[in-house]
Amino acid sequence: MMDDLSPDLQRAYAPQTFREMGHALVDQLADYLDGVDTTPANVVPAPEDLLEEFRGFLSGGTPPKTVFRRVIDNCVHVHSPNYLGHQVNPPVPAAALADLVNGILNGSTAIFEMGAPGAVMERLVVEKFSELLGLPESAGGFLTHGGTLANLTALLAARAARWPDGDPWKNGNSNVRPCVLVNEQAHYCIDRAVRIMGWGDEGIISIPCDDAFRIRTDEIVPAIRTAIAAGKTPIALIGSAGTTSTGSFDDLATLAVIAKEFSLWYHIDGAHGAPAGLDPSKENLVTGMKEADSIAMDFHKMLMTPGLTTALFFRQNQEAYRTFHQRADYLLSFETGSEDWYNMGRRTFECTKSMISLRVFILLSTYGERLFRDYVIRVNELGQKLAELIREKPNLELATPPDLNIVCFRHRPAGANTSQEALNHLNSMIRARMLAESQYYIVQTTLHNQVYLRCTLTNPMTGEAELEGMLEKVVRHGNELQEFKMNLPW
Ligand SMILES: Cc1ncc(COP(=O)(O)O)c(C=O)c1O
Secondary structure, eight states: OGGGSOHHHHHHHOHHHHHHHHHHHHHHHHHHHHHGGGSOSOOOOOHHHHHHHHHTTTTSOOOHHHHHHHHHHTSOOTTSTTBOSSSOOOOOHHHHHHHHHHHHHOOOSSSGGGOHHHHHHHHHHHHHHHHHTTOOTTOEEEEESOHHHHHHHHHHHHHHHHOSSSOHHHHTTTTOOEEEEEETTSOHHHHHHHHHTTOOGGGEEEEOBOTTSOBOGGGHHHHHHHHHHTTOEEEEEEEEBSOTTTOOBOOHHHHHHHHHHTTOEEEEEOTTTGGGGGSGGGGGGGTTGGGOSEEEEEHHHHSSOOSSOEEEEESSGGGGGGSOOOOOTTTOOOSSOOOOTTOGGGTOSOSSOOOTHHHHHHHHHHHOTHHHHHHHHHHHHHHHHHHHHHHHSTTEEESSOOSSSEEEEEEOOTTOOOOHHHHHHHHHHHHHHHHHHOSSBOEEEEETTEEEEEEEOOOTTOOHHHHHHHHHHHHHHHHHHHHGGGGSOO
């Protein structure tokens, strides 16, 4: 039988080939991790050059090691202690190994028989984190690919549960004018989800935020009443835990009360901050979370896991089964309508979905829940530390005190009478210099038309020295740019 195979297929599938390549790759990655604290935190390759280089690999014959090397060299280094940028955590290597297992087995959790351990681990991971988040015993859920998809799926569940008349799955939106209410600072995927559902501009009511970028709770009830008076049907109230730019937590308990009063589905976008409660000092932020009908939580932002790995929790587990009424006779039997928890495709957007639960499960089985608590506490402490250091520097100012591990700040020359436009320009230039310099990776955001530098402390290996080093650079660039101001167009 093997004799019929082409030599290339034989070589490609040979266990010995894998053994050699695999060992070499693990060594390569371990060496990379060993030295990552001395490499720049980011690289900025020229897109066209990189395209040409990688095009050269397409003809075959390049050892995997060479391509892996160039991938490593040209990626941002989330394991560097100088990585202080977007909300992407450095995965614990054991969780990354789970991806190797998935890559070989290629089991799918859509139906139990294609990936039995995946379904079992998924249930256990959801149960464990429901418990850690303090959700009621009735809670359940599943894993999906990213906060974006989880939020859309949650809103589809909200639509199924709170639709005033008929079945939107069958009849579309018909004459209903549905809408959701959400903090103006919410992630853009909420707006996207609303538009995907066909609710258009009027489907999203953006509620203004306060100075700490939390939703203005006093604005919500009037907005609901105005929407109803205009003939709209509010379906859901969405809380942010926390917002993307600043990580600010809405007042989740007050939102729960309002949602209940108006019979709205209460969804929390906790893609970033849902695990906050694992840190006892942050429990106050998540009061009210257990009242939510649904909660989205990314494991790849604050729980040490490769992306995309997201949990969507439901306070009442059975609500999750209402989202997709679709028949797929060749896969799933709907004859009994029974809640077959082990066929994940009943509830998830995805059909084929690899056993992403393994990434989390292997961390739980190896290190226990303590690792997650330690991590969340550590990165929150780093957030507080960075804020403290910023407060001490005369030329820097915080956008707002951080709730968790996201810190926004800007350079504001002391004593100088600088216009907002000039300040925006100055801080954008600082960020551009930091990016080009590659030593510390930080990003920027715009809050009420003002440009801020933005850090997310996701690497527990980051220490005070890195925070100080980054701030020194920011101050130095800011001062230099300010000195040369006369030669600049602002
Ligand atoms: C609050 C919030 N929700 C949703 C998302 C989207 O999550 P994902 O990138 O996992 O789709 C993000 C991403 O930054 C976020 O910050």
